[in-house]
Amino acid sequence: MYYRSLFPRDLFAEFDRLQRELQQTFDPNQSIRGLTRGFPALNVGGTPKAVDIYAFAPGIDPATLDVQLVKGMLTIAGERKAEAVPEKATRHIDERFAGRFRRVVSLPDDVDPSAIEAQYRDGVLHVRIQRKQEAQPRRITIQ
Template identity: 50%
Template sequence: MYGSLLSYPNSLFSQFERLRDGLDEIFANPGVPSSIRSVAPGTLPAINIGRTANSVEIYAFAPGLDADKIDVTVDRGVLHISGERASGVPEGSAKVYARERGAGRFARAVALPDDVDPAKVSASYRDGVLQVSIARRESAQPKRVIVQ
């Protein structure tokens, strides 16, 4: 009985199922610390952030975008990524019954560490992945000290 009710994406039972799945995801990994800066699953674009000895690397996963419609700025220690994704369904061509792929305007903001150099930022978009590389200041680079 419930299987047929779960096939309707907006049914009450489907919403409870998504809630249960979300709670399972939160409590399934008790050893993994959660971040206060986390966002809800499905937020566009999903991002990964890492650090090398020379830079901070941000990867934004946003397939189906035009590189010309992606705006990347760094202002006061915050990286802003914004843009717009088309719906993918031409207007008037089909009646849409379910929409699982997000469309429209999006914006993400990422707080950057204090040791980045906002004058040295590069960005590239390839195969649906936006890579933003921000150089770390030379003063923040590890330095080997010669013992005499």
């Protein structure tokens, strides 16, 4: 659909919109929810004291997850088994991911690789990596 706006548009915003449309056109991993980024979905954030990574992986046995930190790269890997389908059944919609997966997150230089902890609860893997002590904010007293 082509339309002309009565208001001037930001040229860079228009380029961004065109790029998204091109990516959607040629992306083989489209779903009804839009562009698929990968499995498991990730939220990555941080505080002055730690970096937090949340991987949303429901239905995964935590014993089968492989979490590694090597040279500033956090890797989350595993496999989700496909559900058995009765022999005469027909699937009309199959949106649940099954198979091997691997996500890699590049971490900042100030994380402490010896201070990492991971928990899996209610389908969410939470990995917390503490920042190095010298990277912690500290108050300087004025004399």
